[in-house]
Amino acid sequence: MEIVIWLVLWGFVGFCAAKARGWNAAIGFVAGAMLGPLALLLYAVSSVTRKPAAEPMKVCGQCAEHVKAEAKVCRYCGATFKW
Ligand SMILES: [Zn+2]
Numbered sequence: 001m002e003i004v005i006w007l008v009l010w011g012f013v014g015f016c017a018a019k020a021r022g023w024n025a026a027i028g029f030v031a032g033a034m035l036g037p038l039a040l041l042l043y044a045v046s047s048v049t050r051k052p053a054a055e056p057m058k059v060c061g062q063c064a065e066h067v068k069a070e071a072k073v074c075r076y077c078g079a080t081f082k083w
Contacts, residue, residue, distance in 0.1 A: 006036070013039065014031050014032015015028050016028075017032070018032075055069075056068070063077040
């Protein structure tokens with residue numbers, strides 16, 4: 001039974017961390033539940049390595065990668081933006 005509590009607890013931590021960073025919260029939950037304390041470490045590292053520049057970004061509808069808000073073409077998959 002303890003394993004369920006453990007999974008939910010770390011899943012919730014991953015969920016919150018993912019939400020705070022604008023990531024997919026469901027993925028954060030699963031990653032947190034599976035990695036446990038390791039997920040926290042991962043989030044800590046990712047927040048350190050993330051570049052500080054607050055450039056406006058948007059998410060590509062085709063490949064879900066983050067691209068600059070002014071971009072007309074996705075630099076990852078080549079999709080063109082209409083917004
Ligand atoms: Zn793309």
